[in-house]
Amino acid sequence: MRFLISLIALLIASAALAQDAPQAGSAERGAATFKKYMCYTCHGTVGQGADRGTGPKLTPPPPPYPAFVLQVRTPRLDMPAYRKDFVSDQELADIYAYLSSIRASAATKDIPLLRFEP
């Protein structure tokens, strides 16, 4: 039930607060912005997430843009809020473009070092 309420709230807020599609962003600028705000400390330099659950995986694929904006502006759980006064909409769009540009890693089965069995 709690999950359902959260989901409904997320959808309503998404519609109210954010654009459905990102404004034009630059992946190159986004990479620099991702670094500038040190997003990588929790989410990894390519949005892969971090050990011990300190930051979830962001991509690929990134979440829908409205959900991305909502989480950055009014985050759930331990993430700090990045408000418009200090991180502009354009910067968010750039970060999103960067996250969207990141390609998936090789599949687990294709990485010999991860084939070991317990």
Next chain:
Amino acid sequence: MAKDSFDRRAFLKGAAATAAAVIGTQVAAVNTPAEGAESSSNGREALPPSRDKVIGRPGSDFMVDVIKATGIDYIASNPGSSFRSLQESIINYGGNKKPEFLTCMHEESSVAMAHGYAKAAGKPMGIIAHGTVGLQHATMAVYNAWCDRVPIMMFAGNFLDADKRRPGVEWYHCVQDPAAIHRDFTKWDDQPVSLQHFAESVMRAYKIATTPPMGPVLITADGDLAEEAVHDEKKLRMPKLTVSIPPQGDSGAVAEAAKMLVAAQAPVVIADRACRSQEGMKRLVELAEALNAPVVDIGGRMNFPTTHYLNRSSDRRQLIGQADVVLLLEVADPWGQFNSISDPHHEYRRLSKPDVKLIHISLGDTLTKSNYQDMQRFMPVDLPISGDAQATFPALIEAVKSAAGMSERSTISARATKLREDYRRMKDRARQEASIGWDVSPCSTARTSAHLWNTIKNEKWCVAVSGMQWNRNLWSATEYYNFIGGSGGSGVGYGAPAAVGAALANRDKGIVTVSIGGDGDLMYAPGVLWTAAHHKIPILMIIHNNRAYHQEVMHLQKMASLHNRRMDTAAIGTTIENPNIDFAKLAQSLGLHGEGPISDPNAIGPALSRALAVVKRGEPALVDIVSQGR
């Protein structure tokens, strides 16, 4: 510096007999007591200085006999004049064997080495420190050992008798109550005033330190007692060393716990500092299998094989949410297993069902002090059993078997299929998560972990220190010596010296010791690298070099957000860049094989192979890997 000036003065004093003509005025000044100090406080006439005085059997020799009788193999120390006689006796009288004097470059390193050693060796080692400045340096590491419930035999030098102290530095380095600064986080201390007193207190201290819940103890070896001759040795008695049998939980309470666990539909076991040996792990496996209960190994010690289908350490939250009965085994923070508080808004969240029944087998309540808050938040428990977890396993296993009738056994057995599937899913998930960012630079921690496993998987291995979970999630760990837990108090600076201490314990067992330590952690006291090289302690140290105190970055970001201020300043005060530290060169300068900085993930494997070859020759090696934050 102070130590230098003190020694120089002593040197001048000793040189006086042969060089009086040259430095006549200086010698005269040194040897002339100040007015008013002509007689001692008890009215004795001061004796003229004797040039040929020899003490063939100083008290410190007897102290060494006592220390040897405890079976301590090593004493780590940064040298200090307040225990100079004891140091000399360890080396010349004791032959510098059992105990061997280990040269350390910081008292925090001495204690952290002893911390790691005790967990790997299964017995304490010693440290010696100045009664004031040395013990002050040691405090953080002692607190870690206290929180981690690890025994350490600490000795301190001190000159209690003010009448015999030399002026100047010796007064700065003497203290009325040496243990006061440590008393909040040591189990016991004493300042013996006779050699017999010393002998009995050392044996008592060893017994107290090694009785669960274990902890550091501190004995002051008085400098005068050490330097003066043994009087009437025939009257001295060496007490027999005895160690306590760990207490088993009350049999009635154990039977009640068994009934609750057998009747549970979704029992879960959480183990923290539960096991002390391979036997303990074996018993815990037996208990978990008798219940078909998944086990969450928090990792304070190596409690449960990672290869066993009941090891579900990565699924803690999910399991806690479903559990109806949870058996906690020496869990340091029970409240934190069932509740969370968000940061920085302090929103409370319960993770478990409200009617979950809790059983806790622990001796935690028997070793609690008031000042430092390592006791964690109070957690009401339905059945608290005061006892040592490992000592209680046999009785609990028997009670579970007795409590389970045909029907219960059938129910318990039926859980196996799903539990095996859930275990497989957990392992697959870990591998999938490890693949993300596989080729990225800075290198992913998962990739470092996978390369390290590939390097040491055919050895007997021990991960002495690691801040990353990948090792437990990905590797096959079945032996008690594989993992030895964390720092206890999360005091930074533990990693490198504790790993060297563990490597010392593992050296003679043919166990390859590795560590994955932080760059910030190593820089607290990098001199321990020299100690490893000097004493030929083989260890493969990986530096997880993320060039920052990463955990602190988000704290600053949270505060900036909370205060509605700019968010791009979190690097100030948290990053370790400009200049970047070259850890390979640092290691090389201290006598180690050093490689790095490695930024290309494809270079990790070959570097680790070369480092392992060095380690197998009996020497330490360091590999600096420029890494993702976590």
